[in-house]
Amino acid sequence: MDVLNSAIGSLNDALWAYLVIPLLAIVGVYFTVRSRAVQLRLVPEMLRTLRSHPESAPDGRRAISAFQAFSISAASRIGTGNIVGVAVAIALGGPGAVLWMWLMGIVMGSAAFVESTLAQLFKVKDETGFRGGPAYYMTLGLKARWMGVLFAVAIIFTFGFAFNAVQANSIASAVSGSVSTATGAQAPGWIAPTVGVALAVLAALVIFGGVRRIAHVAQTVVPFMALTYLVIGLVVVGMNVDQIPVVLTDIVSSAFGLREFGAAGVGTAIMMGIRRGLFSNEAGMGSAPNAxxxxxxxxxxxQGLVQTLGVYFDTLVICSVTAFIILVSKPVYGDEVGAELTQKALEANLGAWSLHLLTVIIFLLAFTSLVGNYYYGESNLRFLTSLPTALPVYRAVVVAMVFLGAVASLDLVWSFADTTMGFMAVINLVAIAPLGTLALRLLLDYQQQRKQGLNPVFTRDRLPDVEGIECWEPQPADEHDPRSAPGVR
Structure with a gap:
């Protein structure tokens, strides 16, 4: 097992240092410049678009709304990456990893806008409304089905299997930490398998219910769990407000190598900050466009704007809360890694009860991430095949991976996730680089309509030179949504 972990770790270091991080930087900066920093200019517009109302789906029921799509992607984004991932980044990369996480989220917000706008442009209809994502814009936009197939396989392994194993592992670890604190002894060996079985059963109940059940669960649980965690974090920060200037100084000085923390040099801080940042906010990875x-x-x-808002909510709000909870507690680097580091920091500030509450929060965060991750895989499986047996088999494998993740080692599941995530991100970044021009044309069209006082409406005849757009049919003027009338905002 140690040999396997070492081999995967070496592969990850090379993959991220020489391919993933350079691509993220180039694509993020390129789209930031070309869009005139759309991810910063249009933040008020992002909040407004969350309130848009959906049409009816082909089966007569209400289609997925902008807010529900945001919740599905948030269910995947807001998970153990925000609590466990940030803790891992700080433990291995020092406080400086937090700054690189922030910078990565801000710069890659432009890529998040582009990829989700493209997903909307090249979406297709299904029985419950629409589906789409990178596999679809690679096939319909780039005319490269082989690339779409490659991406679909990558996201199924990354989200359906690897990331769900991480979520289950984090829940099992948090539960073990609570048991240890409550009993004053090491958690018994049966805890992880028991948690794995319980999670597998709960996951099966949700994922066999389909996309509407996923949207309902996400829309109900995500706001509650995020608010609870934010309140806890603000309480801890308020109790240690005098430490905030010191924490910010440590973050900046460590990020640029001006101050070292344990074995964490500037290279490690950059690597861990970007890796864990991408795992958490998924900007440019190609996952959120599926939602x-x-x-x-x-x-x-x-929807491009809504998904960009999701990146900020994840990285600049939720991840920052975790970072400050840990850093104001003055952790000893190397003593704990993962959920235990955040749990110990909370316990030091609020007492043992907060550690158990965090276990509940981790469960909620990780479980909603799990079902959101599952949907990404399902959407891409439907792209690959229409065989009626494929979906039940995929669901069964996901449930099995949930159990295996709960009983596996932390190092193995995170290394596996980093590898599959890196390959998936590379495929998507290579695709959106040439297709991004279409997203920028759509942005110009949107802004022109807004300047005219309209609620922007797009039909495919507005891009007459672009092939592969299957939805967005032109409609007679009297059939337009009345919200598109002048003056309606």
Whole structure:
């Protein structure tokens, strides 16, 4: 097992240092410049578009709304990456990893906008509304089905299997930490398998219910769990407000190698900050567009803006809360890694009860991430095949991976996730680089309509030179959504 972990670790270091991080930087900066920092300029517009109402789906029921699509992607984004991932980044990369996580989230917000806008442009209809994502815009936009197939396989392994194993592992670890604190002894060996079985059963109950059940669960649970965690974090920060200037100084000085923490040099801080940042906010990875494509909106740019807001909410709010909880507690680097580091920091500030509450929060965060991750895999499996037996088999494998993740070692599941995530991100970044021009044209169209006082509406005849757009049919003027009338905002 140690040999396997070492081999995967060496592969990860090379993959991220020489391919993933350079691509992220180039693509993120390129789209930031070309869009004139759309991820910063249009933040108020992002909040407004969350309120848009969906149309009816082909089966007569209400289609997925912009907010529900946001919740599905948030269910995947807001998970153990925000608590466990940030803790791992700080433990291995020092406080400086936090700054690189922030910078990565801000710069890659432009890529998040592009990929989700493209997913809307090239989405296709299904029985419950729409589906789409990178596999679809690679096939319909780039005319490269082989690339779409490669991406679909990568995301199924990354989200359906690897990331869900991470979520289950984090829940099992948190439960073991609570048991240890409550009993004053090491958690018994049966804890992890028991947690694994319970998670597998709960996951099966949700994922066999389909996308509407996933959207309902996400929309109900995500706001509650995020708010609870934010309140706890603000309480801890308020109790240690005098430490904030010191923490910020440590973050900046460590990020640029001006101050070292344990074995964490500037290279390690950059590597861990970007890796854990990408795992958490998924900007540019190609995952969130799968959720963004399901929304029924009047213009593709609306969902691009909503998904960019999701990156900020994840990285600049939730991840920052975890970072400050840990750093104001003055951790001893190397003593704990993962959920235990965050749990110990909370316990030091609020007492043992907060450690157990965090276990509940981790469960909620990780479980909603699990079902969101599952949907990404399902959407891409439908792209690969229409065989009626494929989906039940995929669901069964996901449930099995949930159990295996709970009983596996932390190092193995995170290394496996880093590897599959890196390959998946590379495929998506290579695709959106040439297709991004279409997203920028859509952004211009959207802004022109807004300047005219309209609620922007897109039809495919507005891009007459672009092939492969299957939705967005032109409609007679009297059939337009009345919200598109002048003056309606």
């Amino acid at each position: 963004g494509a399901t929304a029924s909106v009047s213009h593709p740019v609306k």
